[in-house]
Amino acid sequence: MATTETRTEPLSIGEVAERTGLSVHALRFYEREGLLVGPIQRTAGGRRRYTGTDVDWLLICIKLRESGMPLADLKRFAELVRHGPGNEAERLRLLDAHQRRVEAQIRALEECRSVIAWKVGVYAEHLSRGEAGGLWDPTAGDPTAGDPTT
Amino acid sequence: MATTETRTEPLSIGEVAERTGLSVHALRFYEREGLLVGPIQRTAGGRRRYTGTDVDWLLICIKLRESGMPLADLKRFAELVRHGPGNEAERLRLLDAHQRRVEAQIRALEECRSVIAWKVGVYAEHLSRGEAGGLWDPTAGDPTAGDPTT
DNA sequence: CTACGAACTGGAGTGAGGTCTAGATCAAGT
DNA sequence: ACTTGATCTAGACCTCACTCCAGTTCGTAG
Numbered sequence: 001m002a003t004t005e006t007r008t009e010p011l012s013i014g015e016v017a018e019r020t021g022l023s024v025h026a027l028r029f030y031e032r033e034g035l036l037v038g039p040i041q042r043t044a045g046g047r048r049r050y051t052g053t054d055v056d057w058l059l060i061c062i063k064l065r066e067s068g069m070p071l072a073d074l075k076r077f078a079e080l081v082r083h084g085p086g087n088e089a090e091r092l093r094l095l096d097a098h099q100r101r102v103e104a105q106i107r108a109l110e111e112c113r114s115v116i117a118w119k120v121g122v123y124a125e126h127l128s129r130g131e132a133g134g135l136w137d138p139t140a141g142d143p144t145a146g147d148p149t150t
Numbered sequence: 151m152a153t154t155e156t157r158t159e160p161l162s163i164g165e166v167a168e169r170t171g172l173s174v175h176a177l178r179f180y181e182r183e184g185l186l187v188g189p190i191q192r193t194a195g196g197r198r199r200y201t202g203t204d205v206d207w208l209l210i211c212i213k214l215r216e217s218g219m220p221l222a223d224l225k226r227f228a229e230l231v232r233h234g235p236g237n238e239a240e241r242l243r244l245l246d247a248h249q250r251r252v253e254a255q256i257r258a259l260e261e262c263r264s265v266i267a268w269k270v271g272v273y274a275e276h277l278s279r280g281e282a283g284g285l286w287d288p289t290a291g292d293p294t295a296g297d298p299t300t
Numbered sequence: 301c302t303a304c305g306a307a308c309t310g311g312a313g314t315g316a317g318g319t320c321t322a323g324a325t326c327a328a329g330t
Numbered sequence: 331a332c333t334t335g336a337t338c339t340a341g342a343c344c345t346c347a348c349t350c351c352a353g354t355t356c357g358t359a360g
Contacts, residue, residue, distance in 0.1 A: 014306065024307080025349055032310095033347095045356045047307060060265070067262035071347070092273040099266045106259050109252055112217035115210070116249045123242040164336065174337080175319055183317095195326050197337055221317070 010041065010049035020058050027058075035061060035074050037081045067102045160191065160199035170208050177208075185211060185224050187231045217252045 017024045030036060031048075037057050041049045050058075057078075064074055077094055080087045167174045180186060181198075187207050191199045200208075207228075214224055227244055230237045 012306080013308095023349075026347085028308090029348065043356090045307090047356070060269070063262045063265045065347095067259055067266070088273050088277055092270060092277060095266055095270050095273065099263065099270055102259055102263050102266065106256060106263065109217055109256050109259070112213045113249065113252050113256065115213045116217070116245055116252065119210070120242060120245050120249055123238050123245065127238055127242060162336080163338095173319075176317090178338090179318060193326090195337090196339095197326075215317095 008052065010051055011055065013048050013050070016050045016055060016058070019055065020062060022058065022062070030058075030061070033071060033075060035071065035078050037078050064098065067098070068105060069098050073098070158202065160201055161205065163198050163200070166200045166205060166208070169205065170212060172208065172212070180208075180211070183221060183225060185221065185228050187228050214248065217248070218255060219248050223248070 011019070013024050013027055016022070017027060020027075022030070027048075031040060036054065038054065040054060041051070043049060061074055064077075065071075073094065077091065080091045080094070161169070163174050163177055166172075167177060170177075172180070177198075181190060186204065188204065190204060191201070193199060211224060214227075215221075223244065227241065230241050230244070
């Protein structure tokens with residue numbers, strides 16, 4: 001899995017981009033925006049060196065982003081973690097609220113899926129019968145229409 | 151449900167906004183962008199009058215948008231419907247492709263949910279034990295860390 | 301040393317999806 | 331007739347989350 005070889009040499013920005021799927025642009029952008037917990041180490045020449053911990057944090061960030069957490073919330077969460085122990089209750093509230101949003105989103109998507117599946121079914125049946133006839137044509141009505149919202 | 155009283159008087163843009171949850175701005179925007187199937191009727195004075203069919207189409211649009219269909223695809227779909235019978239196979243392909251995307255999205259969200267749930271669990275346990283100790287603090291490591299991606 | 305790719309910075313640009321403004325018009329109530 | 335509130339149009343503006351660019355520096359291979 002993603003964290004199986006966490007304890008390796010520090011990685012360059014390009015390597016992290018490759019491993020996480022984020023672009024190097026996005027990685028610098030996230031850093032500028034304060035979405036990372038620790039300051040990223042630099043080489044003598046100023047290049048970033050990401051540790052396993054940095055990458056793990058990025059993987060969490062990616063999951064949170066993928067599930068729709070806005071960058072502002074992610075930033076807030078990073079700040080809390082950065083400021084160390086003592087604010088775990090707030091971190092929990094933040095994550096818990098997000099979890100609820102994700103669950104609501106899943107439910108909404110499932111409803112969308114069933115509406116779409118119904119519509120796909122209407123077209124598929126229509127095509128298998130090889131018949132034309134104003135499907136959802138305002139001038140003809142749709143005799144097969146049930147209730148799309150149920 | 152949303153379509154229980156579809157056969158009523160035509161509605162003003164404000165009434166449609168109220169019933170669909172879209173803003174009047176968004177309704178005009180959708181029309182300008184060609185996302186609607188039929189041209190919306192107008193009163194002598196130029197105000198829009200939405201029929202039940204118009205509203206039904208909007209409700210479908212909302213479900214497709216909610217589930218992440220880009221406006222460009224929605225526009226394409228509206229064009230197909232507008233051009234009447236004969237292109238049902240393409241409509242089906244479009245919807246079917248979208249359905250797959252929705253399903254993939256649901257699976258991705260479920261994975262996110264489990265990662266978040268795991269993290270929520272870590273914090274909850276931590277708080278219930280009333281103990282501090284560098285949770286995800288780079289300087290301390292996280293002894294409870296399993297594999298966040300599984 | 302020279303070349304060349306990868307990385308650096310700050311800031312401008314992009315695309316999606318609306319949202320808002322200005323100024324005019326319409327329709328209903330008093 | 332007057333006032334009020336909803337609607338009209340065209341077009342400017344906004345947020346979000348990046349993405350790209352210019353010009354420069356780093357570091358490794360030949």
